Amino acid sequence: MGRMMKHQSGLSNRFGPWALITGASSGIGAEFARQLAAAKLNVVLAARREILLDQLGRELQVQFGVETRSVRTDLSEPDSVARLVAAVADLDIGLVVSNAGTGNPGSFLHEDRDELLQRFRLNALSHLDIAHHFSPRLAARGRGGLILGGAMGAAHGIPFMANDAGSKAFVQSLGESLHVELKRQGVHVTVLVVPPTDTAILTKFGLDPKTMAMRPMSPRQCVAEAIRAIQSNQSLCLPGATNRLMSALIPVGVARTMMGKMIEQTLAKRIPA
Ligand SMILES: NC(=O)c1ccc[n+]([C@@H]2O[C@H](COP(=O)([O-])OP(=O)(O)OC[C@H]3O[C@@H](n4cnc5c(N)ncnc54)[C@H](OP(=O)(O)O)[C@@H]3O)[C@@H](O)[C@H]2O)c1
Numbered sequence: 001m002g003r004m005m006k007h008q009s010g011l012s013n014r015f016g017p018w019a020l021i022t023g024a025s026s027g028i029g030a031e032f033a034r035q036l037a038a039a040k041l042n043v044v045l046a047a048r049r050e051i052l053l054d055q056l057g058r059e060l061q062v063q064f065g066v067e068t069r070s071v072r073t074d075l076s077e078p079d080s081v082a083r084l085v086a087a088v089a090d091l092d093i094g095l096v097v098s099n100a101g102t103g104n105p106g107s108f109l110h111e112d113r114d115e116l117l118q119r120f121r122l123n124a125l126s127h128l129d130i131a132h133h134f135s136p137r138l139a140a141r142g143r144g145g146l147i148l149g150g151a152m153g154a155a156h157g158i159p160f161m162a163n164d165a166g167s168k169a170f171v172q173s174l175g176e177s178l179h180v181e182l183k184r185q186g187v188h189v190t191v192l193v194v195p196p197t198d199t200a201i202l203t204k205f206g207l208d209p210k211t212m213a214m215r216p217m218s219p220r221q222c223v224a225e226a227i228r229a230i231q232s233n234q235s236l237c238l239p240g241a242t243n244r245l246m247s248a249l250i251p252v253g254v255a256r257t258m259m260g261k262m263i264e265q266t267l268a269k270r271i272p273a
Contacts, residue, residue: 011039011231014188015095015145018067020044020088022075022130023100025052027199028149031219032097033060035227042067044088047100048074075100076122081129094141095230098130098171099149099192103164105205105263116163123167131178139185145230146187148175152195152243156252159260160267172236179235188233192226195243205263206270213262217243 019036023029024045030052033043037060045053050072057068071087073080101123104115127148138144151158154168175191182189196202196216198209209216222239229237238244247255 009040011036011227012041014143014231016041018042018044018088018091018093019095019097020046020093020134021097021099022046022073022084022126023149024056025049027201028194028197028219028222029097029099030056031223032099032147032226035220035223036095036097037064037066037068039227040064040066041095042069042091044069044071044091044093046071046073046075046084048072075126076118078121081126081133084130085133092141093134094138094144095147096130096134096138096145097147097149098127099147100126101149101164101168102201103151103161103205105160105267107160107267108162111163119163120167123164124170127171128174131174135178135182135187138187139182142186144187146175146178146182146189147226147230148172148189148191150175150191150193152193152238152247153255153259154193156256158263159256160263176235179233183233188230190226190230190234191236192222192229193236193238194222195238195240197222206266214242 019041021029021032021043024033025047033045033056037043043060043066045057045068047053050070053070057070060066060068071084073084104119131146134146148171150172151168154165155172158165172191175189179189196214197219198216199219202209202216217240225239226237238247
C-alpha cells in the first residue's frame with residue numbers, strides 16, 4: 001500500500017465514518033472538508049450559507065464518493081449548537097472540527113456590547129458547547145478526535161481585536177486542557193492555532209494578501225498540518241515553520257505591539273479620518 005493510501009485509511013479508521021466541520025462554507029473549513037473527504041470520511045458541512053455547503057457537498061460526493069450533509073446554522077445564536085447536534089443525531093461522528101469564527105478589527109472603545117457578545121458566542125461559547133456535547137460521545141466510542149480553532153497571537157492578546165483574541169485564547173486553553181483529559185479515553189484533541197492564512201477573512205479585515213508584511217499561508221498547507229497533528233495527537237498545531245520560528249524567537253510583548261500596529265495601520269487605511 002502506498003504512503004498516501006496508508007495515511008488515508010489510517011484517518012478513516014481512527015476518525016471515521018463521519019466528520020463534522022463547522023465553518024465549512026469557506027476557507028479553512030471548506031479545505032478540511034476536501035482533505036477529509038479525500039481520505040474517505042463522510043462529512044457534515046455546517047455554516048450559515050447553505051447554498052455554498054450544498055455546492056461543496058455535491059462536489060465531494062462526485063469527486064470522492066463520500067456521503068455529505070449540509071446543516072445551516074448560525075453559531076452566534078444562543079441555542080444553535082443544540083439544533084446542530086439534533087441535525088446530526090443519527091450519524092456516527094468520529095471527528096469534530098470546530099472551526100467557524102470571525103473577527104472584527106476595531107477600537108474596543110467603540111464596540112457595541114451586543115455585537116461583542118454575539119461574536120463571543122460564535123468564537124468561544126459555540127466551541128465550548130460543541131466540545132461539551134461531543135467529548136463524552138467520542139470518549140464512549142474510545143476513539144475519535146476534536147480539533148478546536150484558535151488564532152496565532154490570541155493567547156497573549158491582540159490589540160484592536162481584544163474580544164476576538166480573548167475568545168480564541170479561551171478556546172486554546174480549553175483545548176489544551178481537554179487534550180490531557182481525553183487522551184486516556186482514546187480521543188485526540190488538537191488546537192489549531194491558525195496563522196495568517198489566505199482566505200476570505202483577510203479581505204474582510206481590509207488586508208491584501210499580496211501586500212501583507214508576512215505572506216499568508218495557503219489553506220491547503222494549514223489544514224494538511226492540522227490533520228497530521230490530530231493523527232499524532234499533538235495538543236497544539238501552529239502551521240508553518242516560519243510561524244513556529246517567529247513565535248519561539250519574538251518576545252510576546254514585541255509580537256503583541258507589532259500586531260496592534262499592523263491592525264491599526266490597516267484600520268487607518270480602511271476608515272479615512
Ligand atoms: N485566515 C486567517 O488568517 C485566520 C487567522 C486566525 C484565525 N482564523 C480563524 O480560522 C477560522 C476559519 O476562518 P477562515 O480563515 O477560513 O475564514 P472564512 O473563509 O471567512 O471562513 C469562516 C467560516 O466561518 C463561518 N461562520 C462565520 N460566522 C458564522 C456564524 N455566525 N455561524 C456559523 N458559521 C459561521 C463562515 O460561514 P458562513 O459565513 O456561511 O456562516 C465560514 O465558513 C475562523 O474561526 C477564523 O477566525 C483565521
